[in-house]
Amino acid sequence: MTALENLFGAAWPVVWTLAKILAIVIPITLCVAFLTLAERKVIGYMQLRIGPNRVSAFGLGWTAGLAQPFADVFKLIFKEIVVPTGANRVLFLAAPTLAIMPALAAWAVLPFSPELVLADIDASLLYVLALTSMGVYGIIVAGWASNSKYAFLGAMRSAAQIVSYEIAMGFALVGVLMVSASLNLSDIVAAQAGSGFWSWNLIPLLPLFLVYFIAGVAETNRAPFDVAEGESEIVAGFHVEYSGTAFAVFFLAEYANMILISALAAIMFLGGWLPPVQVDALAAIPVIGLLFAPGLHWLLAKIAFMLFCFLWLRATFPRYRYDQIMRLGWKVFIPVTLVWIVLVGLALQDPVREWPPFSWWF
């Protein structure tokens, strides 16, 4: 390390930070690639199909289907990017970048384990909330710049939907910061330590967790809230005019956002890197003990579970009607979160917080 430091001299902090950013972005991109495969496989099995099983890696039989994401990527890369007549060229090409930028930038503050975090800033929860709310620009700008009615309708739907669900999502996060007394994501995880899953925010904040996750599904425009795409009504919504790499970037942004929402849900409600059972006897076993110790593997497992829920929801529910989406956001989620915030506030007051069951959590 010191040899490298001497090699780069004054540029070392920049090089080192870039290396750390790449160490986060490259695994996310790979995860996105395999998430598309997992989605097709999981939904396939749920519908009694097999899913992709043709493209194998290096001709090895047992990897059948595993190389499908790479085949998809190469197909998209070699396709022509068509800019429609009358489209606003600059904005048309800038829109995919606007969509992917917040989805990747938010990972800067996410703690993977007590030591593994790129930027351990104090207002990281606010930062994440601010960046996820910027993702809508990619969709709006894409819909407007395409000069297409269908794309425009998709963009309008998406803008209204994201602004509506942002409020419920923000209120859900208010509950989290009330019980953890911090906006720092590392501190939020640390506040959930104690006696395994019983101390996680999941139990005292269960309604907020559900609101957060469902609002997250709505914000990422995933089924059953994918009216922005709504292929039965408006062809493919905001990205109907996109092809080739530009379309691939929208695809990447959607899946990166899904992973981000899952990671945030795991960190804020499911105890992040903390194990679900905290038994000292188990942790004392030489090799298997590492598995029961807090660490990155627990966070990854929780993210994987939340992602499975995304796919599960998509395979299970039919698409919502637009007025029902709006009703759910404004008339159900916002009142639920407001009531629960007041209840949490009462439970945090001085004599009450000493009584069980509140004394177990707060």
Next chain:
Amino acid sequence: MSFPEIVFYALGAVLLLSALRVVTARNPVHAALFLVLSFASAAGLWLLLHAEFLAITLILVYVGAVMVLFLFVIMMLDINVDRLREGFWRMLPLALPLALVLLGIMATTLAGPWFGLAVRVPSPEDAARSNTREIGQVLYTDYVYPFELAAVILLVAIVAAIALTLRARKNVRYIDPAEQVRARREGRVRLVDLRAPRGEGGGEPPASA
């Protein structure tokens, strides 16, 4: 030039140029997007002053919510730019004094030291302090009544805005989603046992009967 200075001048240049384009852009959507860009660079300038809470809140509130709604409305309206520019000379006598007043306010702010105001220069201790916590403490202790007053005024404004635009429209077939969700098979489907009468030339009876 140190690194913060380079960042300052870069952000300042972007801010000034995009703010200029907000008023000169012919396309209203472009103007709104330039306004978003100027908000983002202003947030960057605040970050340089160690005001991370304000910077992130600027992004969260203005970029994430207000400007999205702005764009939403601007994109839906069919704005004729030439008609918008018609009143330029007519409005000039009104606009010029307003611009001068604004200029005066900005000049007084910038000339603070001349009026004897102490100028706070961000110090390394500021970076170590969490200004989210500091703002929260001041807001909920010293200024709790003004803060709550502001909140109530905003609530009244929301209620008033809704009350002004809410019209009880008649003859609207409103669908209550809750009622639809509650719908059960028993309420909708009635199974009637229809059997063809025997022996009156109605054909063969059903096989299952």
